[in-house]
Amino acid sequence: MVEEILEFLILGLVLGGIYALFAVGLTLIFGVLDIVNVAHGEFFAIGGYALYVAMVLLGLPPAVGLVLATTVVFALGTVVYPLLIAPLQKRLGRRAPGPLFLVLTLGLSALIQNSLLAAAGGEYLKVPPAVKGGLDLSFTYVSNQRILIVVVASLSLAALFLFLRFHRQGMAIRAVAQNPAAAQSVGIPLSRIFTLTIGLACALAGLAGGLIAPLFSVYPAVGFTLTIKAFAITILGGMGNLLGALVASLIIATVEALSVLVIPSEWQNAIAFGTMILVLLVRPNGLFGKKQP
Amino acid sequence: MSGLRMRTLAIAVLAAAGLAAPLVWSHPFVLHIAIQALIWALFAASWDLLSGYTGQVSFGHAGFFSIGAYTAAILSKVAGLSSWLGMTAALLLCALVGLCVGFPALRLRGHYLALVTLGFGEIVQLIATNWEALTGGPFGMHDFGTFSGLPSDALAQRQDAYLIVAAIALAGLAIMLWLTRRTNAGPAFRAIREDQILAGSLGIDTTYYKLLAFTLSAGFAGLAGALYAYYIQLVSPSVGSAAQSALVIGMAVFGGIGTIWGPFLGAILLFSITEGLRFIGVVYNLIAVGAVMVVFVIFVPRGLAGIRLYRSGRQQRADRQAVDAPS
Amino acid sequence: MLAVEGVSAGYGRLEILHKVSLDVGPGEIVGIIGPNGAGKSTLLKTIFGYLPPFEGSIRFAGDALAGLSPDRVMRQGIGYVAQAGGVFADMSVHENLVLGGYSLGSRRAAAAAIERVYAQFPLFRSRAHQRAGSLSGGEQRALAVARTLVVEPRLIILDEPSAALAPRFIDEIYATLAALNRSGIALLIVEQNVRRILDAAHRVVVLDMGRNAFAGASAELRQSDRIRRLYLGEDAG
Numbered sequence: 001m002v003e004e005i006l007e008f009l010i011l012g013l014v015l016g017g018i019y020a021l022f023a024v025g026l027t028l029i030f031g032v033l034d035i036v037n038v039a040h041g042e043f044f045a046i047g048g049y050a051l052y053v054a055m056v057l058l059g060l061p062p063a064v065g066l067v068l069a070t071t072v073v074f075a076l077g078t079v080v081y082p083l084l085i086a087p088l089q090k091r092l093g094r095r096a097p098g099p100l101f102l103v104l105t106l107g108l109s110a111l112i113q114n115s116l117l118a119a120a121g122g123e124y125l126k127v128p129p130a131v132k133g134g135l136d137l138s139f140t141y142v143s144n145q146r147i148l149i150v151v152v153a154s155l156s157l158a159a160l161f162l163f164l165r166f167h168r169q170g171m172a173i174r175a176v177a178q179n180p181a182a183a184q185s186v187g188i189p190l191s192r193i194f195t196l197t198i199g200l201a202c203a204l205a206g207l208a209g210g211l212i213a214p215l216f217s218v219y220p221a222v223g224f225t226l227t228i229k230a231f232a233i234t235i236l237g238g239m240g241n242l243l244g245a246l247v248a249s250l251i252i253a254t255v256e257a258l259s260v261l262v263i264p265s266e267w268q269n270a271i272a273f274g275t276m277i278l279v280l281l282v283r284p285n286g287l288f289g290k291k292q293p
Numbered sequence: 294m295s296g297l298r299m300r301t302l303a304i305a306v307l308a309a310a311g312l313a314a315p316l317v318w319s320h321p322f323v324l325h326i327a328i329q330a331l332i333w334a335l336f337a338a339s340w341d342l343l344s345g346y347t348g349q350v351s352f353g354h355a356g357f358f359s360i361g362a363y364t365a366a367i368l369s370k371v372a373g374l375s376s377w378l379g380m381t382a383a384l385l386l387c388a389l390v391g392l393c394v395g396f397p398a399l400r401l402r403g404h405y406l407a408l409v410t411l412g413f414g415e416i417v418q419l420i421a422t423n424w425e426a427l428t429g430g431p432f433g434m435h436d437f438g439t440f441s442g443l444p445s446d447a448l449a450q451r452q453d454a455y456l457i458v459a460a461i462a463l464a465g466l467a468i469m470l471w472l473t474r475r476t477n478a479g480p481a482f483r484a485i486r487e488d489q490i491l492a493g494s495l496g497i498d499t500t501y502y503k504l505l506a507f508t509l510s511a512g513f514a515g516l517a518g519a520l521y522a523y524y525i526q527l528v529s530p531s532v533g534s535a536a537q538s539a540l541v542i543g544m545a546v547f548g549g550i551g552t553i554w555g556p557f558l559g560a561i562l563l564f565s566i567t568e569g570l571r572f573i574g575v576v577y578n579l580i581a582v583g584a585v586m587v588v589f590v591i592f593v594p595r596g597l598a599g600i601r602l603y604r605s606g607r608q609q610r611a612d613r614q615a616v617d618a619p620s
Numbered sequence: 621m622l623a624v625e626g627v628s629a630g631y632g633r634l635e636i637l638h639k640v641s642l643d644v645g646p647g648e649i650v651g652i653i654g655p656n657g658a659g660k661s662t663l664l665k666t667i668f669g670y671l672p673p674f675e676g677s678i679r680f681a682g683d684a685l686a687g688l689s690p691d692r693v694m695r696q697g698i699g700y701v702a703q704a705g706g707v708f709a710d711m712s713v714h715e716n717l718v719l720g721g722y723s724l725g726s727r728r729a730a731a732a733a734i735e736r737v738y739a740q741f742p743l744f745r746s747r748a749h750q751r752a753g754s755l756s757g758g759e760q761r762a763l764a765v766a767r768t769l770v771v772e773p774r775l776i777i778l779d780e781p782s783a784a785l786a787p788r789f790i791d792e793i794y795a796t797l798a799a800l801n802r803s804g805i806a807l808l809i810v811e812q813n814v815r816r817i818l819d820a821a822h823r824v825v826v827l828d829m830g831r832n833a834f835a836g837a838s839a840e841l842r843q844s845d846r847i848r849r850l851y852l853g854e855d856a857g
Contacts, residue, residue: 030404036404036407036408084587084591087591087592088590088591091591091594099344099348099350099403099407100590100594102350102352102404102407103350103542103546103586103590104586104587104590104591106352106539106542106586107539107543107546107582107583107584107585107586107587107590108583108587109539109583110536110539110543110579110580110582110583110586111580111583111584111586111587112583113583114579114580114583115580117579118577118580168718168722168726168727171711171715171718171719171722172719172722174708174710174711175708175711175719178708178709178710178711179705179706179707179708179709181670181690181702182702182705182706182707182708182764183719184669184670184689184690184691184694185668185690185691185694185699185700185702185706185768186691186694186719186720186721186722186723186767187691187694187695187722187723187771188691188719188722189689189691189692190689190691224535228411228412228415228535231408231411231412232412235405235408239404264423266419266422266423267419267423269415269419270416270419273412273415273416273419274412274416276408276409276412277397277409277412277413277416280397280400280401280405280409281397281400284400284401284402284405
């Protein structure tokens with residue numbers, strides 16, 4: 001019994017790493033731009049597809065493939081603000097963002113997902129793991145791919161937090177999230193920070209997509225369930241709160257993994273949604289909510 | 294005849310002609326498209342009543358559609374109810390569910406509301422997929438019959454189905470239009486959309502009107518779902534998927550959010566176009582819908598309905614009168 | 621140095637300022653006063669770039685400012701101290717100053733400038749790692765001022781520096797501002813506290829209903845009973 005629990009805990013850690021990469025990026029966008037990126041899952045999917053192209057079609061080594069995938073998604077992410085969001089912001093003027101931005105990113109999500117479907121077909125594409133083999137623990141076998149996921153996710157998130165804490169541009173991102181007017185008054189150009197933020201967040205999602213591709217397979221809607229769970233996670237952790245998103249990711253992932261012991265696996269997804277609805281009923285601003293919607 | 298009367302008459306004539314056309318033409322495929330288009334139109338108008346008109350954005354509206362469809366299917370299959378009873382039950386049950394969903398939604402705004410409704414839609418789909426005993430699981434239900442009292446001839450059946458769907462869809466639209474243009478609910482909804490706090494301080498019972506919007510919107514969405522069930526005669530979990538919720542929002546954006554008739558018309562047009570384009574390839578029409586949403590939200594915010602702007606001045610004056618009038 | 625001419629501005633279709641003009645010479649302290657809703661804050665926001673003007677020109681040392689965003693305006697050598705919430709509350713005092721030097725490029729380039737500011741404001745050295753939001757109102761205001769000094773502006777724009785401050789803190793802020801002015805920095809100050817600004821400023825501009833109502837040396841205004849009663853609502857004497 002203990003061994004089973006430990007096994008699921010390890011799975012929770014692996015999934016938690018992926019959820020965290022995804023949810024932290026989503027929260028970052030919300031904290032800085034006040035926009036919920038409904039299309040975040042699609043950048044995750046593109047990461048998987050890019051890795052597939054790199055490893056399977058181009059035959060590149062896994063490390064190169066992963067870096068390439070992340071870079072490609074970063075580049076795509078930097079296009080979103082100037083091309084789509086800035087024009088809408090200009091039109092709306094000083095009025096609060098409101099649901100129109102939600103509809104915009106929803107449309108983007110539909111656009112990307114179906115374009116992937118059209119371009120690549122709907123089959124579940126297989127990507128070989130970046131590292132083969134695994135660790136034989138007495139109670140379970142942990143594949144090296146899973147260890148890789150935890151290591152890369154941890155390092156990337158640590159790097160992100162250090163960047164935000166100490167680097168000039170990272171501090172600028174935090175400044176814009178806290179007080180855009182004051183940030184401008186010290187010379188921080190808002191549109192460039194917005195662009196950078198979305199690029200970074202999407203890069204994290206793309207990285208997550210590439211890391212989990214060998215386990216999840218690659219298909220157009222692969223990011224969708226994750227997106228909804230990530231909404232639940234960010235609400236649980238408090239929208240705009242990066243550390244909250246990280247912690248909530250681990251909690252949800254662990255609860256999901258352990259829940260298999262108690263409820264049928266098809267209902268697993270309901271945990272995240274149900275938790276989200278329950279939390280919002282009790283605290284309409286999330287658990288540690290910093291920002292008003 | 295005044296300009297307004299002439300315009301109204303022209304619209305009425307055009308609408309009547311447009312509605313009669315599929316019947317006159319009587320091509321089975323055209324009828325097939327037209328019936329579905331009208332079902333989507335009712336669905337889109339119901340979404341707009343809640344989200345566009347009252348500003349309570351719902352990202353999981355297909356959940357109500359799904360509940361309506363399954364209710365009709367289950368009642369007809371298990372209890373042998375006629376389609377009329379089935380549709381009524383679907384309408385009432387969904388209205389009740391809408392009321393229930395509306396309560397927690399009272400405390401939520403903007404993003405959180407949209408996300409919670411998204412979660413609602415997903416939970417409905419989860420139940421539909423996994424509660425096999427009730428819903429037939431992933432494969433859905435298919436042997437619950439169609440509209441009661443239809444002739445056996447295939448074409449005549451389709452023609453009669455068209456008449457039923459058109460009548461109900463139009464009745465739904467008429468009720469929603471009457472509600473928003475001729476009763477106090479209209480200005481109240483608009484006030485809530487513009488500024489909830491201000492509306493409350495002006496004496497508008499925001500709780501009552503928000504719940505009213507949820508109830509009616511869910512009811513009509515469920516009715517559309519029941520129509521869908523009886524016409525297509527197959528109900529599966531995908532009917533309540535997030536993609537369907539996104540689709541109806543796309544249609545509303547195309548037609549013009551916040552007008553009720555805009556999304557109704559937009560759904561008919563968009564559905565007909567994309568179905569017609571199906572010959573090119575199934576996926577491209579969904580890409581088109583996504584593109585429409587993105588482009589229209591940024592550049593054509595009023596949608597098709599915004600092509601004529603004559604309404605806004607009258608609307609503002611009417612709102613001001615309604616607000617200034619002694620309560 | 622700063623020349624504002626015929627500027628109209630507002631929010632959306634609502635015009636708040638109608639052809640307002642003023643100027644600030646090098647090393648001058650100019651005050652802006654007027655009744656509530658006169659558009660004083662709007663004028664500052666327009667000069668600094670938070671709002672685009674509908675018409676008119678804004679020039680600083682000959683360069684046109686109209687239409688530039690605030691992050692470009694500040695690079696011309698102008699600092700801005702907001703009415704409230706001007707500091708990054710969730711960051712430390714030190715981080716606030718580091719951000720003040722953002723436009724200098726790398727963090728190393730800003731380090732010397734930040735040292736200079738600590739020398740001017742020794743209070744902050746001991747509080748360097750304290751969360752800015754936990755400082756008192758007066759200290760936060762001083763921090764906002766200190767932050768603008770990192771990049772050595774020639775003009776600092778302040779929106780109601782005495783707002784919500786206890787008199788002791790108002791004294792401190794105005795003493796700081798006087799010292800800054802002595803070192804050559806010009807100041808443009810919107811003030812609700814008329815007495816203070818009449819004492820501190822060289823010249824005062826009066827705005828009413830978004831238009832220029834009066835302008836003159838503060839000594840003049842102090843002495844004119846009629847003007848004081850009309851525009852400032854004070855009893856004569």
